[in-house]
Amino acid sequence: MNGAPESLWQWAVPALIVFGAAALLASASIWALRRARRSPRARAAAEAERTAAGSALVRLDDAVAELDIEVGLSGALYDGTAPTALRRARMTAQHARDEAFAEFRQLDADTHPDEVTRVSRRIRARTDAATAAIAHARTEHADWMDANVTATAQVRAAQERWASLRDQIGDPQALLDELAARFDASEWTDAARAATDAHAGLAEAERLLRDAAERAADPTRSALAALTRAERTIRRTQTAARTLEENHRVVLDAADAVAGQVEAARGALRQAATVRSGLEPADAERLGAQMREIEAALTAEERHALRRPTATVVAVARLRDRLDLALGDARTAQQRLRGARTALPGTLAAARNAIAHAAPAVARSGADARVRLATAEQELARARGADDPVAALDAARRALRDAEDASALADYDRLTRG
Template identity: 60%
Template sequence: MSVDPEGAAGWIIPALVVFGVTALLVAAGLWALRRAGRGPRARAAADAERTRAGSALVQLDDAVAELDLEVELSGALYDGAAPPSLRRARMTAQHVRDQAFEAFRDLDVAHPTEARRTAARIRARVDGALAAVTQARAVHDEWVRAHGSASAQVDAATHRLARLRTELGDPGTLVADLSSRYDAAEWRDADAAARTASAALAAAETRIAAARLSAADPTRSALPELTAAQRELRRAETASRSLDEAYRLVTDAALAVPQEFEAARTAIAQAGRTRDDLEPADAERLSAELRAVADGVAALESDAARRPTATVAELARLRGRLDLALGDARTAQQRLRGARSALPGTLAAARGALARAEGAAAGAGADARVRLDAAQREMAAARQSQDPVSALDAARRAIRHAEDAEALAAYARLAR
């Protein structure tokens, strides 16, 4: 049977047109959906959900800090006899918080639709952890009311205050020692920590005295004042550790400055020998960087004795610039030697950056806390790594994250 070509064309061509138009409409629809997913409304919705997730995450981070305080108080007063629900809630909350920090950090680069969904999941998990914390606190408070003695709690808090005063001694002594040898920028953090510790101890003494009066009155509860006293004692302990750390940072840096200068000059000399084996254009570019790094090192010498931590940090930055300039021009053995010599100073710089970030991020928003968490993770990785090159890279990432956290916290304070 023969096929009429004109008849076949009469139905094939319209069908092709219909299918072609349909395919174009489907493609246009998919394009429109993708565009809408990246449009202003989608971004605004993702930002709003991210903000809500960040607020919940800040609440959980604060709740974990409060739980640390309550668990510590419970252990000090009741010698581990209190129900373990509070400890379990703290462990769960810490786990959820750490996972949420990591997921929250990835929201900045996610597609708006995926960012909105991820932020919603973060908020749901955080809300669940907060609910568990609230329930555990209620159980613990009920147990304390049934088994705790107000007078015993006051005595324990008084003993802890006396112990802290003995351990702290005169914080002004450390500050005076630093101020007699170094620039103000070097001991500013130590001075702030010393003032905070002294103020916290004084406030704790006032709270304990009020709690003692409440404990003697059957119609009043001493628990609110005891909790406030415990919070001040915790603040004093934290400030005391910060003071010790700030003092060690400065004094350790002062001892390390000569070795860091020597290591930097050795690295410059080795880079010069590497330059001699490069092509003329590459050698010229490296020569320019070498001159800049050498000039930077020389410029630090005049104030190094008065500004040891700043000097070590700047030397670490110059070593990073030198490594970047060298790129792939070095052998594996040269990179290993360079990492070993740069690692101590870079770790010291990371310690200082992390200490500043921890002080700045207290009370800050989610963005600063997430960056601080990333800095702490990288610092831990740097300390645990057995490979000097990997440890050096992690320490440098820790510095960047810590500086970002400090900047974000400062921006948030200005915005408020």
């Protein structure tokens, strides 16, 4: 009777040892595999894939920017009779770029290396396909141009665009003189740089167009290279002109609004004092210390408000943000709503100014800066379209932070390239 249990144990014990060892080995293998996938080498490989995807995304973003202008010129100059492939390619490329921006934005330090690699490769495949479609469409458009528009006509059209741009820009110095008479130099540095770029661009484009016209008149020579360089210069000059106008408008708008923003901030402090009166002593003391610091900082900023309005508007928006954090959940819903309504205009202006400041530098930077600026623009649009002032204020603050991050990333790119 005892033989059966003994034989069972003689069979079971070795089996348990074997299966137990196998389970331990499997667990160890899985642990080792997971560790390897998160090792520094795996992360470095994933970062290389992410960098390659970012480079492809930058190329696509540049191609879309050029295609936007080319599509506009095609419709304006040739009555919309140019090949529709340009428009189709633009829509496809914009959609691919926006989706790639959204995916690239999610790849942060906490993302698993395997996921970084997978998403980065998908981004590269999508952006490379869109870039190739743009190249094909532009080739088709160039063939159409060769068949339907002479070099002389192309040069004449470019000269007309140059003349229109010259008239549009007018005298940039007049705008700068207006800013210099009223504001600190730090307020119009970007505008001065854009004015210099616009003036130089007009002169360079005029020289290139003269060269292209001479070549177009000679059947033995090609005007294509000079015309292409002139077209690119005109586009850069248009961008500089828009930057000048935007910076000029931002500074004047800030000058008109800064006094109201300072007063609204003081009103928010008075409202905070009312909230403070209902708090427990320890909480009231902490809030009071924050309020005193905020009021002192506001007074310091107010001294320079007339000479540095955009900087003051940004500083006041940050102080309002700090006050909201100090108040926390102590306010009623009605008080939060009233505070958001008064803080929103200044925060929107600060975000708009930060985006305008970041845009020129980001245009020459890598994918991280471009994605962050695109996020800032989306948040600003969300803030402007929101019906709830509290949600709009939150979105405007995110736009401000993203725009400043984009500027910092662009500066880092410039320094590392240098």
